[in-house]
Amino acid sequence: MARQIQFKQTGGPDVLEVAEIKPPRPGKGEVRIANRAIGLNFIDIYVRSGLYPAPLPSLLGTEGAGVIEAVGEGVDDFAEGDHVAYAQGPLGAYSDFIVIPADKVITLPRSIDFETAAAGMLKGLTVQYLLRQTYSVGEDDTILFHAAAGGVGSIACQWAHALGAHVIGTVSSGEKSDIAKNNGAWMTIDYTRESVPERVRELTDGAMVPVVYDSVGKDTWTDSLSCLSKRGLMVSFGNASGPVEGVNLVELNKGGSLFVTRPSLGGYADTRERFEMMCDDFFGVLEAGDVKINIGQRFALEDAGKAHQALANRETTGSTILTL
CATH class of the missing domain: 3.40.50.720 (NAD(P)-binding Rossmann-like Domain)
Structure with a gap:
């Protein structure tokens, strides 16, 4: 059995619930990832509150990093045991695992640890398109x-x-x-x-x-x-x-x-080629030491509601992650 954060109605942090489920097998073109760390972002609050509508009941979270534990039919680029990260849905990252299309997953360089990847993927790719594409900062x-x-x-x-x-x-x-x-x-x-x-x-x-x-x-x-x-x-x-x-x-x-x-991340990382280019750019500045990911807060998975409250109250600095 595995833990998964769910909500049956939109509202404040108190609507978040911890459920226990059996992880499903990945389908065609999918992989199942055992999360090692999960990213928390303001967009998660928008989904939970209903600003960004999601079918109810719903899961939460789109960013994390971990180890592939199962691959579905037709997946050739990944294998069990690979270290990977992801930043673009489907909803469900607030869990011990996630089943996700393989084309939304990127191989994680061994020089970048799980917590850094989970804390930095969505934010780092956002900064990539902001500074390098939306307006080319010089x-x-x-x-x-x-x-x-x-x-x-x-x-x-x-x-x-x-x-x-x-x-x-x-x-x-x-x-x-x-x-x-x-x-x-x-x-x-x-x-x-x-x-x-x-x-x-x-x-x-x-x-x-x-x-x-x-x-x-x-x-x-x-x-x-x-x-x-x-x-x-x-x-x-x-x-x-x-x-x-x-x-x-x-x-x-x-x-x-x-x-x-x-703009949005989905509007820029809209093809596998662009997604890989943006990840390469982001991983490059991490490995060069030009960018360091500051993890200001860590919350246990079951304390996701407290993490949301802290983020909404602007009580956080740097990135916030959920730990497992």
Whole structure:
């Protein structure tokens, strides 16, 4: 028997339940992975709360790392005992095991441990498409990244610094400012005490920034637009404070012919070739030491609800994982 986190109705962390089930055999084109560590992400909260609808009852989680313990018919690229990681569903990572299509799985270099992979796969691939594809960050670029001390932000600060960019990161405390700076941020802005647009204007001598990366959503939308230079790109990739609604195209014109995009990992890692390219890029910066995954919190699998509460309350730094 194996443990699996389920929920029968959407709501708060209290809807999560631990169930015991017998792990099924993988079907055609699938593998079964014995999880060694599981990644926790804000998207999990969106699914649990109903912001991102899922058929009920539902499972939770899309990211983890472990060892293949069974392969289905037609799977030739993996074998029992392989160390692997994954970041894109199906839902069900919050479990002792997961059955998943083999084309969503990547072989894990032995130099990268399970906890690092589970804590970094989804966030690292997100940063890959943000910095390398959505907007190609180059040397001497000055960029604004919200929630710079969080899981995605911590990786982004390091990776952008390695690319030679200057990161202005928003934070909510002096402690988080120190974290962002230690990860390579050039400057930080405490949004609880300072006006983000005014401070960006000061730091850039009025030039503002060519791109803003915003995972906060509703609460920061207007300020983010105000930080952009003419023809700047607003990258809204999360909804931590709620979804952005009622986008006014006239405001984009007034701001200086601004661009807006709402990307997702699925929109970029949409083929096996692109998925492998993105993983290779991410694993490369890990192995080079340009990016280190900071695991700020570890929760037992059965404490997934507590982990969700801590993440929602912004009580976490770096990445959070569930342990088995």
